Amino acid sequence: MKHSIANFKDAAAVAFVALLLFGPFLGLELDDNNTGNLTLSTRPGLLAIAVGLTFVARLLALFWQDQFGKQERSTRFIKLSGQYGLFTAPLILAAAKVPFLAPAAKFMAALMTSGRFMAPLLLIVAVTMPFWPGLDESYVDLGVLIMTYVMLGWGLNIVVGLAGLLDLGYVAFYAVGAYTFALLSENYGFSFWECLPICGILAAAWGIFLGFPVLRLRGDYLAIVTLAFGEIIRLVITNWVAFTGGPNGIIGIPHPTLFGLKFSMLGGPGTFAGFFGITPDPSQRTDYLYYIILLLALLTNWVTLRLRRQPLGRAWEALREDEIACRSLGINLRNTKLTAFAIGAMFGGFAGCFFSTREGFIDPTSFTFIESATVLAIVVLGGAGSQLGVCFAAIVMIGVPALLQELAVYRMLIFGIALVTIMVVRPRGFISTRKPSVSLGKPKIIGADMVSEGRG
């Protein structure tokens, strides 16, 4: 009983902090009534709801902690996210489902770590998805989007997860790829398949070019310079109107063809539908795009997995673990870093090329810092260095918000809350175990805290 009074006091204190925090923003509303003169109106109801929810959430969290406090792991989520009131909504949800949370999480963790079963299963799902009966075309389209981020995530995983170089400007290479294809097709009529390798090569060249100045930098210095490069490329694209079309972007980028066969709604000779004698349908193009990006993503994955077993990949992982030891062993740091940047950038370029052919229109707003942050979040949430984790993270971070379209303005709010919550619950990402790339005898799976990803 004494305990519950203390809990009550604690929750009241938290609610008071929430009142102060939310007061000016939820309790008051600025409005200029289109006259230019600002006025304030009050929203006591909304404020009361927010503060009340915080109070209840905190009380529930404390109650939960008292009841099951011994079980450190399962209470971690509740304890940590319940500390203050900024996350009232997800907390209420979590509190309602708490009894199922721990076993479910354990089950998921077990399932996820066994990549042996999970990876082929995911692959089968991915390959067959467009043929599922009754599946709306929009889901295939969403699949294309998720797959694009999976590919970007895998590309960035080479730089961040394997080589341990923190790159906050990855979107720059995505932009290079996208604009390379858009400009080549606009000015010289190149097709998608002709441009794909060019985009990759150019992006890789940019990776090396931007990699050179940062060779000596470590950690956060590296992060800010890569961020700066990303911003520079975006600003140049935005402002060099004569070359890139500036903020208006580039329109009319051709869609990919299948051995010269177009995917046109009109049908007739020279089109996919006309050649095979079937009725034209928009889903054919979506499915085609889906398989292109699936192939590209799988290529990224395959190259990464192969490289990890080769001297280059092992040098990357050695670099991630300890730069000085790496140098002492005679590994050429410059080449190791530059190849990581170049290969990561190349896949970013491929993805960018695909992005512009899929959209048919690009402008600089698609290449903002928030894209880099999203891709980096996918890599880290998945568990940096884990290929399978990237898939899960991309599905969670891209697929789920896309399904919440009706929530419109709250979508990014939820995205932010989700980022913080997932990170607090699983600081090591979804997949927090590692299997050594090479080993003597049977590889032993270890916890991710034994390796040091992301050390610059």
Add this chain to the structure above:
Amino acid sequence: MAYALQQLVNGVTLGMIYGLIAVGYTMVYGIIGMINFAHGDVFMVGAYVAIIVLTALAGITSVPLGILVALLLSAALCGLYGFSIERVAYRPLRGSFRLAPLISAIGMSILLENYVQTSQGALERAIPAVIPGGITLMQQNGFVVQLSWMQMAIVVVTLVTLTIFTYIVTKTPLGRAMRAVEQDAKMAALLGIDTNRTISYTFIIGSALAAVAGVMFLLYYGVIDFYIGFNAGIKAFTAAVLGGIGSLPGAVLGGLLIGLIEAFWSGYATVAYKDVAVYSILAIVLMFMPTGLLGRHDVEKV
């Protein structure tokens, strides 16, 4: 000459604002070694609190008093925001792997931006000029060099704030504790310093400084929206890194440099490419001085 002087005045004003935000970045980096990406958004929250306070007080109190109340309330509330952000998003991740707090901070930044956007609307909010007028410094070939009262106020408020801040860091027990934790958190804890509390204070002070910058920004430009924190945050972070992250004088120096580069580049080259100039100079400086202008060279130990 006159034109250059005007750019100098504008650059210093802007640099002061960047410097104030940069101090917060550098403090947090120094003490727990993480990039607090949400710091720029705390600055934005500060500006919003100020606009709300000024709107509420409009016509009730005199202008200087209104500004003072806005400054104090904004600093206090942002301090509370900084404190809560640290408790919710960063403390659970302390000692965890390095990228986790970074992602959490990016999430917090997105969260704060959208929290303000959904609660106060996505439109720009404007207030009329609070302190109009100024003095004419110089006149040359018909070009008038203006030093507005507002710019002077910004410089004065910044200097006063930084003086108080320097006093806290160098002369008080709290400042000593902060410096001790920065040097070696484990050792400081063994010597009886409450590291958690010290880190909380660091966040509170850093956020209060950002809030002061936010109020100055609002008064100077008169227009804010929920997105101002991103750009200002990135610039201030750039300033902190340029000056050498972890170094307090470096942050102010970096802020001033960034402000001056921006002002002069806008004045003599192209406005569109002013950010490109800032980032390029950052890259070039770091190429030759990998730990910034005033940063310490870490001795690498194996």
